[in-house]
Amino acid sequence: MSTRILILGGGFSGLYTALELEKKLGTDVDITLVNKENFFLFTPMLHEVAASDLDLSAIVNPIRKMLRKTNFFHGEVEQIDLDSKKVYVSHGTAHHHHELEYDHLVIGLGSITNFLNIPGLEQRALTMKSLGDAIYLRNRMIANMEEADFECSSDRRKPLLTFVVAGGGFAGVETIASINDFLREAIRFYPHLREEMLRVVLVHPGKVILPELGEKLGVYTQKILARRGVEVRVNTRVAGLTDRGVALNDGTTIETDTLIWTAGTSPNPLLAMLPCMKEKGRIKANEYMEVQNYPGVWALGDCSVIPDPKTGTAYPPTAQHALRQGRVLAQNIAAAIRGGKRKPFLFSTIGQLASIGRRTGVANIMGINFSGFIAWWLWRTIYLSKLPRFEKKFRVALDWTLDLIFSKDLVQFQTLRAPVMLGENHNARMLEPEACEVRAM
Numbered sequence: 390m391s392t393r394i395l396i397l398g399g400g401f402s403g404l405y406t407a408l409e410l411e412k413k414l415g416t417d418v419d420i421t422l423v424n425k426e427n428f429f430l431f432t433p434m435l436h437e438v439a440a441s442d443l444d445l446s447a448i449v450n451p452i453r454k455m456l457r458k459t460n461f462f463h464g465e466v467e468q469i470d471l472d473s474k475k476v477y478v479s480h481g482t483a484h485h486h487h488e489l490e491y492d493h494l495v496i497g498l499g500s501i502t503n504f505l506n507i508p509g510l511e512q513r514a515l516t517m518k519s520l521g522d523a524i525y526l527r528n529r530m531i532a533n534m535e536e537a538d539f540e541c542s543s544d545r546r547k548p549l550l551t552f553v554v555a556g557g558g559f560a561g562v563e564t565i566a567s568i569n570d571f572l573r574e575a576i577r578f579y580p581h582l583r584e585e586m587l588r589v590v591l592v593h594p595g596k597v598i599l600p601e602l603g604e605k606l607g608v609y610t611q612k613i614l615a616r617r618g619v620e621v622r623v624n625t626r627v628a629g630l631t632d633r634g635v636a637l638n639d640g641t642t643i644e645t646d647t648l649i650w651t652a653g654t655s656p657n658p659l660l661a662m663l664p665c666m667k668e669k670g671r672i673k674a675n676e677y678m679e680v681q682n683y684p685g686v687w688a689l690g691d692c693s694v695i696p697d698p699k700t701g702t703a704y705p706p707t708a709q710h711a712l713r714q715g716r717v718l719a720q721n722i723a724a725a726i727r728g729g730k731r732k733p734f735l736f737s738t739i740g741q742l743a744s745i746g747r748r749t750g751v752a753n754i755m756g757i758n759f760s761g762f763i764a765w766w767l768w769r770t771i772y773l774s775k776l777p778r779f780e781k782k783f784r785v786a787l788d789w790t791l792d793l794i795f796s797k798d799l800v801q802f803q804t805l806r807a808p809v810m811l812g813e814n815h816n817a818r819m820l821e822p823e824a825c826e827v828r829a830m
């Protein structure tokens with residue numbers, strides 16, 4: 390029987406492990422990858438889907454088209470038993486259960502949003518992590534403008550046209566910048582609304598936004614956003630979310646319908662059941678990505694803590710680390726199967742970039758700061774080159790080109806059932822279409 394390698398998670402870490410294993414081991418081994426979605430999501434461009442810059446399928450790739458020698462299991466991991474070397478998964482609308490056995494287990498299950506127990510967030514806040522989240526946010530912005538345009542909603546206009554993003558990290562800043570551009574462009578098509586009616590607020594607990602890029606670029610970003618009408622509230626925390634709006638720790642409340650929460654993450658809750666060593670809920674692995682006391686078990690990406698031998702601290706949870714960890718891990722698994730030397734994961738962040746709207750960006754590459762058009766151009770060029778598959782690169786480049794000519798699309802992506810007839814002939818009844826919101830995946 391050939392060696393069974395089971396990969397949990399089809400994000401940056403899991404997918405790139407599988408791609409590299411296919412190259413290194415081909416069909417000599419039996420590789421299976423389990424993922425909840427049947428696609429790989431390119432998160433760095435997620436905000437562009439929310440803001441109608443890109444079509445919703447442009448930044449996702451079907452896993453089956455990317456992996457040719459790996460068995461793909463579209464389903465949900467429910468339980469991992471490290472002692473019996475079994476993983477329990479379910480799939481399909483009826484949630485059939487299966488038991489998958491392994492010789493090597495790769496855990497790349499990523500992280501989830503953490504609302505930090507702040508009252509009202511779990512029930513009401515929007516998140517920005519999945520494709521569904523981006524579609525939901527886009528729909529919400531359009532629905533709010535549609536409603537606010539009517540006279541009967543004039544007393545609800547304020548909360549409908551106020552949008553708050555919590556968290557001044559990369560995800561929060563890129564989200565606020567792109568939705569601000571979208572709203573200000575789209576509002577022209579609503580005859581009873583004016584740009585001055587919009588309120589777009591970024592709430593950040595630290596002194597300066599984008600702390601990863603240093604104070605200079607953070608302050609620059611704040612100035613650019615403020616010039617474009619975004620209210621940036623630093624040294625401020627969200628204290629709660631009610632039907633009146635967002636309560637802040639300075640005692641004020643922002644009247645709004647929409648809070649997008651990007652300010653907290655937690656390791657995947659499935660890890661809580663694992664008996665292996667953990668740090669703040671993430672699996673502790675060594676520099677080879679091996680999990681101590683469990684030979685053949687490996688962990689990487691956002692759900693793991695991998696030490697940087699140069700600094701002794703853990704590598705940051707980013708896509709650029711996760712995908713490179715995947716490549717090195719595949720070599721280590723190949724070495725474990727065929728014999729050979731394992732490689733420690735060694736990587737220094739090359740640079741970090743953020744797109745802050747209207748052809749402006751900020752970047753720090755190899756210690757050098759860039760801002761303005763050049764940083765935005767670098768952002769687009771680098772991320773376009775990283776987006777997997779030529780077809781998707783082409784679609785994104787095409788969308789970006791068309792964006793220069795046409796205004797942003799205002800169509801809502803709804804999954805509405807068309808009206809149907811019930812009963813026979815004259816007694817037939819029309820059923821109202823049933824609105825089912827796009828599920829956050």
Ligand SMILES: Cc1cc2nc3c(=O)[nH]c(=O)nc-3n(C[C@H](O)[C@H](O)[C@H](O)COP(=O)(O)OP(=O)(O)OC[C@H]3O[C@@H](n4cnc5c(N)ncnc54)[C@H](O)[C@@H]3O)c2cc1C
Nearest residue numbers: 398400401402425432433465466499690691706707708709
């Ligand atoms: C909006 C946003 C923007 C970002 N921008 C950048 C950026 O510009 N640059 C950068 O370097 N990083 C960026 N990141 C961070 C980057 O996305 C993560 O660091 C990276 O995705 C981590 O890879 P991973 O494989 O560990 O986890 P993920 O990519 O999250 O993959 C985990 C996979 O596991 C699957 N999964 C989880 N639970 C189960 C289950 N029970 N059963 C089956 N499947 C399951 C998930 O569906 C997912 O496909 C961004 C993140 C977000 C949210």
